[in-house]
Amino acid sequence: MLFNSWEFLFLLAVTFALYYAPWSRGRHGKAWQVTLALVASVIFYGWEDPKLVGLLAISCVGNSLATGRIILHKVNGDEAKVRQWTRLAVVMNLALLGFFKYLPFLAGMMPFLPEQWVEELKAIPLPIGISFYTFHGISMIVDVARGEVTREGDALMSKGGRFAKGVRDIGFYLLFFPQLVAGPIVKAKEFWPQIVSKRIEDIPWRQVIRALVAGYFLKVFVADNLAEQTTALVIGPDALAATGPLNLVPLLYAYSLQIFADFAGYSLIAIGLASMFGYRFPINFNFPYLSTSITEFWRRWHMSLSAWLRDYLYIPLGGNRKGPGRTYVNLFLVMFLGGLWHGAEWKFALWGSLHGLLLALERLAGRRKAADKTTEAPARGILTTLRACCAWFLTFHAVTLLWLTFLMPDMASIAGFFKGVFSGKTGFSGPPAFSLLFYGTAVVLYHAWGWLREHRETLSQKLLRSPLEPVLHAVMVFLIVTNPGAPRGFIYFQF
Numbered sequence: 001m002l003f004n005s006w007e008f009l010f011l012l013a014v015t016f017a018l019y020y021a022p023w024s025r026g027r028h029g030k031a032w033q034v035t036l037a038l039v040a041s042v043i044f045y046g047w048e049d050p051k052l053v054g055l056l057a058i059s060c061v062g063n064s065l066a067t068g069r070i071i072l073h074k075v076n077g078d079e080a081k082v083r084q085w086t087r088l089a090v091v092m093n094l095a096l097l098g099f100f101k102y103l104p105f106l107a108g109m110m111p112f113l114p115e116q117w118v119e120e121l122k123a124i125p126l127p128i129g130i131s132f133y134t135f136h137g138i139s140m141i142v143d144v145a146r147g148e149v150t151r152e153g154d155a156l157m158s159k160g161g162r163f164a165k166g167v168r169d170i171g172f173y174l175l176f177f178p179q180l181v182a183g184p185i186v187k188a189k190e191f192w193p194q195i196v197s198k199r200i201e202d203i204p205w206r207q208v209i210r211a212l213v214a215g216y217f218l219k220v221f222v223a224d225n226l227a228e229q230t231t232a233l234v235i236g237p238d239a240l241a242a243t244g245p246l247n248l249v250p251l252l253y254a255y256s257l258q259i260f261a262d263f264a265g266y267s268l269i270a271i272g273l274a275s276m277f278g279y280r281f282p283i284n285f286n287f288p289y290l291s292t293s294i295t296e297f298w299r300r301w302h303m304s305l306s307a308w309l310r311d312y313l314y315i316p317l318g319g320n321r322k323g324p325g326r327t328y329v330n331l332f333l334v335m336f337l338g339g340l341w342h343g344a345e346w347k348f349a350l351w352g353s354l355h356g357l358l359l360a361l362e363r364l365a366g367r368r369k370a371a372d373k374t375t376e377a378p379a380r381g382i383l384t385t386l387r388a389c390c391a392w393f394l395t396f397h398a399v400t401l402l403w404l405t406f407l408m409p410d411m412a413s414i415a416g417f418f419k420g421v422f423s424g425k426t427g428f429s430g431p432p433a434f435s436l437l438f439y440g441t442a443v444v445l446y447h448a449w450g451w452l453r454e455h456r457e458t459l460s461q462k463l464l465r466s467p468l469e470p471v472l473h474a475v476m477v478f479l480i481v482t483n484p485g486a487p488r489g490f491i492y493f494q495f
Helices: 006-019 029-046 052-075 079-107 115-122 130-145 161-175 188-194 205-234 237-241 245-276 294-300 303-314 324-342 346-371 382-407 411-421 430-455 457-465 468-482
Strands: none
Touching: 006 029, 029 052, 029 161, 052 079, 052 130, 052 161, 079 130, 130 161, 130 188, 130 303, 161 188, 205 245, 205 382, 205 430, 205 468, 237 411, 245 382, 245 411, 245 430, 294 303, 294 346, 294 382, 303 324, 324 346, 346 382, 382 411, 430 457, 457 468
């Protein structure tokens, strides 16, 4: 079920009305709200394929049982058992992810398997959002083992009804529909303390409206309309090679803006929906195309995934505590695995590897710059501005070029793209350039607003308190209604 579908809007309206019904204020208000939201989440996830709900149930019950055992052994002071159950639970989560997402990929690399087996393995469907709720499960298990989450301890160590309540709350954390299929990745230690009875008076409606209007605008008006043109980038290597640069280059820029609008739009919608039900989600995108380095880009892009990879992979690998050489290896390895997390294809591994290589090179350059630093005063004024602009220009174009490895189905298509760009053909078609200018301008203005917030905070606050904001919201709603693109699934649903 898509956020931009009529079925979802109906489900949302019914769930919201019942969630804040008069009886939700009573003694059992929390139980009613959590159970209702959990049921709505199951309907949301299983709408297209009800069989997938069984996989969610396995993940939920398995993680609940493991969490209960980990907490029990921590209370008893048996750290060996804690580590044993932690490893078992992490392996269980990775096994689910590996079977559905990576086994078909690995099967194609095993020439000794019978061809029929390979075809059957490749036919295994990829459950939507499995990467996200698997990462949620792993973070919960690890945080409990570290002693950072204890809220559900008593319930999960009990039997009967109390244990069922613990399973219900864990299931609610794993399945809550705003973040179920594409994040943001919310840590249990941040989410569990919020599971209390909610009141409609406490909804921050201004933040909700900002998030929902901006999110639907980026998705429905910007991303879906750009997608109608950028599909031309996957027409095949021969067709790409026969296309001129005046068409290909605008399409590449358009895709760069489209993927931001699509995923940032989803994240804003998820944040707004969660706020409607009384839950705070972390910001997932912080104007990433303002970045002046790849390092900064990953601090601004898909921030919840970056934080997850840092806390549960980079730091356990040693982070930067074991010398420069090991740090570079860790950066590369984390981004390589992060690329594979996006998809079980070599193109995603290449995309992650190239980002990892750039991160390592930036860190190396930063160390050398620090070593060569003198006591001279830092450059100021126009020179500093020019350096920042050059750094931004290089970063944006490096990120945009690397989206090719993310988008293209194979290396031949990437080669075909560059053949077309350098072919010297002068053919020009209006729609790609028009779409980039008309719809892409919205992303540029969105980042201009981000720059204003970061560098002219007083002015930005004045604008927020002025009549400009409601006027802009009205214009955005008008464009959403009158000029939506063809409805499409969110790009990150496939991960």
